[in-house]
Amino acid sequence: MLPGMDGLAVCKHIKQGSGTENMPVIMLTAKGEEIDKVVGFEVGADDYIVKPFSPRELILRIKAILKRGEVKEAEEKEIITAYDISINMPKHEVTVKGKVVDLTNMEFKLLCTLIKRRGRVQTRERLLDDVWGIDTMVETRTIDTHVKSLRSKLGKDGKAIETVHGMGYKFSDSD
Numbered sequence: 001m002l003p004g005m006d007g008l009a010v011c012k013h014i015k016q017g018s019g020t021e022n023m024p025v026i027m028l029t030a031k032g033e034e035i036d037k038v039v040g041f042e043v044g045a046d047d048y049i050v051k052p053f054s055p056r057e058l059i060l061r062i063k064a065i066l067k068r069g070e071v072k073e074a075e076e077k078e079i080i081t082a083y084d085i086s087i088n089m090p091k092h093e094v095t096v097k098g099k100v101v102d103l104t105n106m107e108f109k110l111l112c113t114l115i116k117r118r119g120r121v122q123t124r125e126r127l128l129d130d131v132w133g134i135d136t137m138v139e140t141r142t143i144d145t146h147v148k149s150l151r152s153k154l155g156k157d158g159k160a161i162e163t164v165h166g167m168g169y170k171f172s173d174s175d
Contacts, residue, residue: 007027007029007040007137008039008040008043008110008156009092011025011027011043011045012043012044013157014044014054015044015105018091021092022069022092024044024046024047024066025044025045025046025047026045026047026048026049026058026061026062026065026067027040027045027047027048027049027062028049028051028053029048029050029051029059030050030051030117031138032050033105038142041132041133042105043105043107044105044106046065046133047061047064047133048064049061052067065133068133078090078118080112080115081113082118082157082171083157083160084096084156084157085111085115085157085160086098087108087111087112087115089112090170092101092108094108094111096154096155098155101153101154102153103150104149105113106132106146107153108130108150109131109148110127110131110143110146110147110150111150111154113127113130113131113170114161114169114170114171117169117170117171118170119170119171119172120170120171120174121164121167121168121169122168122169122170123167123168124141124143124168124169126168127143127168129145129168132152143168143169147169148154148164149162159172160172
């Protein structure tokens with residue numbers, strides 16, 4: 001409902017921009033349907049708040065996002081590799097055997113989270129909290145859809161993302 005460009009396009013532009021891809025985005029909107037929220041998170045929003053909202057809640061959500069950003073910066077390496085997969089964190093770019101793989105923002109975050117925690121099982125709930133953010137209204141089966149897409153885009157290296165039945169997923173710790 002913004003003039004010229006809607007909020008989804010603005011968010012997508014920010015998340016795909018060079019130097020702005022890690023900038024936190026909170027969507028403040030009157031659109032409160034589940035599908036609106038899902039699309040907002042899909043294009044890269046870090047949080048989604050429906051109007052009317054409490055200023056106190058907004059401040060707490062901003063603080064939470066900034067806190068997560070500080071922790072992430074401390075954890076992140078410049079380049080992460082596993083199998084033939086290379087993740088260039090500053091460029092927000094994934095390559096497999098040197099070829100760039102086009103991932104959505106959520107797929108990128110999911111892959112990074114799984115690789116950084118390789119060998120350890122990640123429950124769907126934990127992945128939702130860490131990748132999509134706390135208090136999201138996303139179903140846990142959304143993880144399954146993203147994992148399937150990620151496996152497909154990674155080719156044979158996608159097999160490294162293992163399903164742990166009844167638990168969640170893990171990235172194989174042996175190359």
